Structures are given as structure tokens and as C-alpha cells.
Amino acid sequence: xxxxxxxxxxxxxxxxxxLGADEEKxxxxxxxxxxxxxxxxxxxxxxxxxxxxxxxLFGFAPAVPxxxxxxxxxxxxxxxxxxxxxxxxxxxxxxxxxxAVAAWMTQAPHGTMPRLQLALLTMxxxxxxxxxxxxxxxxxxxxxxxxxxxAEAANxxxxxxxxxx
Numbered sequence: 001x002x003x004x005x006x007x008x009x010x011x012x013x014x015x016x017x018x019l020g021a022d023e024e025k026x027x028x029x030x031x032x033x034x035x036x037x038x039x040x041x042x043x044x045x046x047x048x049x050x051x052x053x054x055x056x057l058f059g060f061a062p063a064v065p066x067x068x069x070x071x072x073x074x075x076x077x078x079x080x081x082x083x084x085x086x087x088x089x090x091x092x093x094x095x096x097x098x099x100a101v102a103a104w105m106t107q108a109p110h111g112t113m114p115r116l117q118l119a120l121l122t123m124x125x126x127x128x129x130x131x132x133x134x135x136x137x138x139x140x141x142x143x144x145x146x147x148x149x150x151a152e153a154a155n156x157x158x159x160x161x162x163x164x165x
Contacts, residue, residue, distance in 0.1 A: 005128055006093040009086055042082070047094060049075045054098040058106045069119035072099075076127040084138055088131025092124050 053071045056063045072095055080088035099116065 003093065003096065005089040005124075009089045046075050046079055046091065049078075050091070050094050050098050054095075054102045057099070058102040067115060069115065072119055072123045073126065076123055077130060080127050080130040081134060084135040085128075085131035088127040088134075092127045095123065096120060 053074065056071060057067060057069070076088065076091045076095060079091035083090070099120065103116065
């Protein structure tokens with residue numbers, strides 16, 4: 001369930017480009033990637049947080065019996081708020097891969113898997129909902145900014161017209 005959003009958001013538009021879809025549509029869908037030092041550092045800290053939480057769930061002996069699954073929400077919510085839907089799907093994917101590898105490596109007891117699966121489902125749905133809300137909020141904010149700029153331009157044109165009369 002949580003791998004599908006990652007594929008839709010990060011992979012499918014590239015597949016469409018590779019298959020030769022309409023260039024105008026691809027340009028509007030293509031992601032603008034920023035590679036500043038701060039962005040890279042933030043992503044590394046987020047990945048480190050996922051690794052730390054997975055270690056706490058499977059490798060930190062005092063925490064293993066309690067399974068603090070609520071910690072999984074920290075990187076997902078953090079990334080969803082900072083990076084909207086793109087970040088939410090990436091964080092959910094990272095957490096899923098980390099947990100799958102950790103469960104496989106530690107041969108997690110079968111009794112813990114339903115709890116883990118439920119936590120992954122809940123975390124995935126929360127991340128997707130929050131990512132969608134933040135994405136829509138940013139889209140509305142951009143639309144408001146464009147409307148304001150258009151109104152200011154119209155006001156300047158009106159002022160110039162009145163000044164010429």
C-alpha cells in the first residue's frame with residue numbers, strides 16, 4: 001500500500017517521459033529539484049532519523065519489548081510538512097524499506113508483525129493525508145500570490161491610464 005504512492009509521485013512521470021508523452025505536460029509535472037547544502041543536510045538528518053528509529057525498534061534491547069511504533073510518525077510528519085506530498089511519499093518509502101530490512105535481518109517474531117503492519121498502514125495514511133493537505137495549502141498560497149500580483153499590475157495600469165488623462 002505505501003509503495004504505490006512513491007511510485008506514482010516519483011517514478012510514473014519519468015516513465016511517461018521515457019515513453020515519449022507530451023512535452024508540455026511533462027514540463028508542468030516535472031519536479032524542480034533544489035540541491036542546496038541545507039536541503040541535502042536536512043535530507044541526511046531525516047534518513048538518519050529513520051535509521052535511528054528502526055534501530056530502536058529492532059536493535060535497542062530496552063526498547064524492543066515495548067515496540068515504540070509511534071516514533072515512526074516523527075520523520076514522516078516532519079518530511080510531509082517540509083516537502084509536501086513529494087516528501088511524504090519519500091519518507092514513507094524510506095521507513096517501509098528500513099523496517100522491511102530490519103525485520104528480515106532480525107527475524108522478527110511473528111507476533112510482532114501485525115502490530116508493525118498496522119503501524120505502517122496508519123503511518124502511511126497519516127503521511128499521505130498530511131502531504132496532500134500541505135500540497136493543497138501551498139497550491140492555494142501560490143494562486144493567492146499570483147492573484148495579488150495580477151491585481152497590483154492592474155492597479156498600476158489603471159493609475160498610469162488616469163495619470164495620462
